Amino acid sequence: MAKRESNVDRVYEALRRMAADFAFKPDQRINESALSEVLGASRTPLREALNRLVAEGFLTFQNNRGFFCRPLTPSYIMDLYEARVAVECEATRLACSRAADADIAALADYLNRMEPEYQSATDPEELLAMDESFHARLAQLSGNSELQRILNNLNGRTRYIRLIDLKRMRDRAGGKAPGDISAHRQIVQGIAARNAEAAALAMRSHIEKRREEATEAVRIAFSQLYVPDE
Amino acid sequence: MAKRESNVDRVYEALRRMAADFAFKPDQRINESALSEVLGASRTPLREALNRLVAEGFLTFQNNRGFFCRPLTPSYIMDLYEARVAVECEATRLACSRAADADIAALADYLNRMEPEYQSATDPEELLAMDESFHARLAQLSGNSELQRILNNLNGRTRYIRLIDLKRMRDRAGGKAPGDISAHRQIVQGIAARNAEAAALAMRSHIEKRREEATEAVRIAFSQLYVPDE
DNA sequence: GAGTTCGAAACTGCATACAGTTTTGCGGCG
DNA sequence: CGCCGCAAAACTGTATGCAGTTTCGAACTC
Secondary structure (H helix, E strand, C coil): CCCCCHHHHHHHHHHHHHHCCCCCCCCCCCCHHHHHHHHHHCCHHHHHHHHHHHHHEEEEEEECEEEEEEEEECCHHHHHHHHHHHHHHHHHHHHHHHCCCHHHHHHHHHHHHHHHHHCCHHHHHHHHHHHHHHHHHHHHHHCHHHHHHHHHHHHHHHHHHHHHHHHHHHHHHCCHHHHHHHHHHHHHHHHHHHHHHHHHHHHHHHHHHHHHHHHHHHHHHHHHCCCCCC | CCCCCCCHHHHHHHHHHHCCCCCCCCCCEECCHHHHHHHHCCHHHHHHHHHHHHHCCCCCEECCCCCCCECCCCHHHHHHHHHHHHHHHHHHHHHHHCCCCCHHHHHHHHHHHHHHHHHHCCCHCCCCHHHHHHHHHHHHHCCHHHHHHHHHHHHHHHHHHHHHHHHHHCCCCCCCCCHHHHHHHHHHEEEEEHHHHHHHHHHHHHHHHHHHHHHHHHHHHHHHHHHHCC
16 A cells, blocks of 8 residues: 655645745745755645645745735735635525434534533634534535535635634633624524524624624734734 | 746646546546647646646546546536525625626626627527626626635536537527526616615526526536547 | 456656746946 | 846746556466
8 A cells, every 4th residue: 555645745734734824924925945945845746735725825826936925915804704605604505405404403412512612712723623613514514515615715714814813802801702602503593493594694694793803803913924023 | 028928827728628628538537648748848837737727626636646537427516506606696795785886887788788799699608708707797896806716716617517508508499598698687787776685686596597407418418528429 | 257466567756957037136327 | 325237146947757656468367
């Protein structure tokens, strides 16, 4: 048998994480030679991975000038959140009309089991992972793998902003997670009742609330990205 | 000054067209050496382009086995159409709430100017180009470049099926284009009236009608792809 | 004749090299 | 002091070669 994971895959995963976390600063040019040395691979597999990330919207590319980190602007983040609304609301509608009762119940159960952990967690990364997991599971109920794929991509690209947002919340008052899980519960209830409009509406307002928070988070992200170290 | 288009771009465009048109049969393995010779480029840029197409969902990839044409199944096409509903309905809603009157009027005007051409055209490729152009313009009205990007990708991946569908329509009765443009007109009217729900509903039923046709078209596509030549 | 094994051929994965382009930095000029 | 021009350095674009893996087919077994 052979190795299951190629060099390109490894490099791709590393880059994806770096790009999602803005390890490259917005608009920063990416030096292939330097990066290939850091990642322990030659430029050929590195460029293959970079090309994938361009296609996924994590990076940009200019002829004869190379790869760049995507810019970070409020309107870009807005666009991503609006796209999330589109994808997740439709996924919710589809889940209403075709998800199995057992699967809906399983999601509700998941929500219940997670609740204590969710309420007590303070680590933003952990909170975000749980939140993303819920939304991914919900998208699964739609039975549509394209919507799942798109959502996964959008989540990857808003991840950094959402983390900033969660950190901000943690550092201020502690009253955030409770409201959040109730929103999730409301969505699941709508699905369980097979009420597509209600469920989709709950999803929409849930995401739009997040989006408004995110706008503020972008400003903070800016300061973290441009002033940060030393 | 330099050449604006690199070799990779050229190869990418060629491959994208080939993939969209199923010049490779579903699940067919793609031979890099042979393909690089056909396209007049070495394997390095070819592989970079192939990687982009994998990220965009036009091809698949397996470690140590190479690139494959995506499979073609009814459920896959359904997924793409459902994703289109998600994206275009939300784009329509956004257009209602924020497009400039002038831009909406321009789209209505475009529809009017195109109508004679649309009514008289018989070439499926031409019809499809006009249809895609309308939908792309409408997405532009949303002011959301992510939705535009996703729509563009989805259109690329349903392109072949839609062509098959249009060919089928042409070969049967001639009563198709008229119904179509009226649906477009209805959507634009909804936007002009700033009636988001009506416009989105019109868009939804427009695409869902197409989707049902497409399901039948997939069956035809199968026969064309697996039995076809000689 | 169906199934198995094994070696050769074909193909992919990746490093490297070099050509062409862009960027940088320095010296001269206004 | 700033600006232009130019040459060197740095970087990207792509071809090529080789190592490792998979695929194919012929010979062999039952």
